[in-house]
Amino acid sequence: MEKGIVQVFGNGTASSEQLEHLLESEGYVMQQAQNLESLQEVVLRDRPSAVVIDLDEFGDSTWSACQELKDDLATRKAALILLSSNDDENLRIKGLEAGADDFVAKPYSPRELLARLKAIARRITSGDAKRIRVKDIEIDLDEHRVRKAGKPIDLTYIQFKLLYLLASRRNNVFSRKEILEKVWGKKVYVTNRTVDVHIKRLREKLGEYKYPSQYIETIHGTGYRFL
Amino acid sequence: MEKGIVQVFGNGTASSEQLEHLLESEGYVMQQAQNLESLQEVVLRDRPSAVVIDLDEFGDSTWSACQELKDDLATRKAALILLSSNDDENLRIKGLEAGADDFVAKPYSPRELLARLKAIARRITSGDAKRIRVKDIEIDLDEHRVRKAGKPIDLTYIQFKLLYLLASRRNNVFSRKEILEKVWGKKVYVTNRTVDVHIKRLREKLGEYKYPSQYIETIHGTGYRFL
DNA sequence: TTTTATTATGCAATCAATATGCCATTACCC
DNA sequence: GGGTAATGGCATATTGATTGCATAATAAAA
Incomplete structure (x- = not known):
């Protein structure tokens, strides 16, 4: 919460x-x-x-x-x-x-x-690490930087928060509501669809192209999870 | 702690x-x-x-x-x-x-x-995942994931809720009415037959094939129970 | 055994959730 | 202020899930 x-x-x-x-x-x-x-x-x-x-x-x-x-x-x-x-x-x-x-x-x-x-x-x-490493993805909270296989990926503010949230608890399924609360915070003025859109953009930048997803999995009716 | x-x-x-x-x-x-x-x-x-x-x-x-x-x-x-x-x-x-x-x-x-x-x-x-374990079935609430003998089983939203309900109170017999209330919510109008259908699919995914049921038992005239 | 009630299941229609292209709006940076 | 990037979200396509009928199978009752 x-x-x-x-x-x-x-x-x-x-x-x-x-x-x-x-x-x-x-x-x-x-x-x-x-x-x-x-x-x-x-x-x-x-x-x-x-x-x-x-x-x-x-x-x-x-x-x-x-x-x-x-x-x-x-x-x-x-x-x-x-x-x-x-x-x-x-x-x-x-x-x-x-x-x-x-x-x-x-x-x-x-x-x-x-x-x-x-x-x-x-x-x-509670429970926030400064640095997360998942597969070939590396997230540095302090530097606010993400690398994939060593190469930096340019993420926007929201994309970064979103990725950090998902990756902070691998395998945990986050509902859109949870995502909205934790990424956007406060009274949320944006809709669930917006989450989808940002997930899509994040996937693109992470280089997702094939199915099934390598990083971010969609749990139909429930939310998303970072694998 | x-x-x-x-x-x-x-x-x-x-x-x-x-x-x-x-x-x-x-x-x-x-x-x-x-x-x-x-x-x-x-x-x-x-x-x-x-x-x-x-x-x-x-x-x-x-x-x-x-x-x-x-x-x-x-x-x-x-x-x-x-x-x-x-x-x-x-x-x-x-x-x-x-x-x-x-x-x-x-x-x-x-x-x-x-x-x-x-x-x-x-x-x-509660940071470390909440789990229910019954026989060789493992239900992980945070990961929203079910495993049988360690292997993940893909359940839909309703199937997951249904399984969770039954497994949360093993041996308790749930009437269809109860199931409808707990899984679908109090004022949703789906029929008893629908419950049957979902039970069927759940059984399939759990790998039920022989009789008597290994996991979900039918109590004729009453409801279902998780063994 | 016959009858009746209940449950199982295949299937098609319906419904719901998600992905994504696109554009308007907003924020940010020289 | 003009240009550029980021964001929000609508509209549509697509994919996936749910529902319940029709029928078969099974159990209980008579």
Whole structure:
């Protein structure tokens, strides 16, 4: 998660409005939802990078919701934060053990919640090497340079970020949404098609011509992966 | 971090003794340290998987310590938790922004601290791929890839979700209705027959040919189950 | 055994996702 | 400001996946 959608399950309050403003100023988009029943549906559609659930409102059904979030391929990586005005230790532990990344007591400070969200995000995205070598491709983050078989390849800014992202986790499949968030960041104003276009250009520069792809593989219905 | 050393910077208290016992019962080893000055040294030697720093004792020198921890390759992945009896919002935010993964108020519950430690650990370790393994089938969620006896099997999006669902709860019988809900989402209108078709193709790709099924069993009148 | 219900499967139509040429727009650099 | 490179994304072609009918096979019930 870099930037993205934050899905909040709970009613609007003064705090949540403040939170929304804060999130927006940081490039997130916040959405509210009134019931957990539609969780699967909403979450499947929007693929939020973080989900906040208010235990006060949803009570025990929250637990099964946590389970669903963790089980679903689309959301298993989303940051999950629980809110509750019940400050009971056992409840907090239960929440954390149910898979939540954090548990915040109400009334909460929107600024703190945001800070916690970012702390989780740091962890999710951590792991960045300065230099990556894959097959005959060499990527140097500091020099901002890419070589293929020793010969420099001229990549544009976006192409470089894209390649670096894909190559940083070889074999990992990145959805277009993930790519958009990590390469473009912030509120994304560009469409999925744009990702395709940049992949195409990147492939060209890497010298892809034959099928199957030597470097960047398309996973139909899912995304791309660097081989 | 799976299990490992937890380095605690702060004095022994009743809580910290309890914490030590808890950690030990979970397979961690706890070490206490009295001063931050030797932090780098201590931490370089022991490579703890988690570091807990008590702000009450170390005050402002904590910030530079956080920085050091984050800068050092050996420790930048360690979970970092700050403790403080000062429950000020700004302090908490400062801590989180300084790179801490969590901020816990004193007096703290050792059990909760452990739960928080584990929650962070989940995020850190989720770097190495999540896998389900059943018989000679291996499902890798991040790579979105399935292997049978080590050899990759190409599954389409739906096939992958279907397999993941069935395999995630082995021996559980899934009705077609359940399958439709989990794979297609709650309000998609495809028929039961469609499920059959996808099961068929999945079986093909898994190399099912003989009877009885080796992987996916049909429960007549009920649904399917992964053996 | 016969009947009925359920499941398996080949196949064609439909639908969806991706690749790519092309051009408008924007950013960058002398 | 003019020229050049980079970006965004539409439109279209292409490729790939999904759906469900029709029919066969199988299991359960009578």
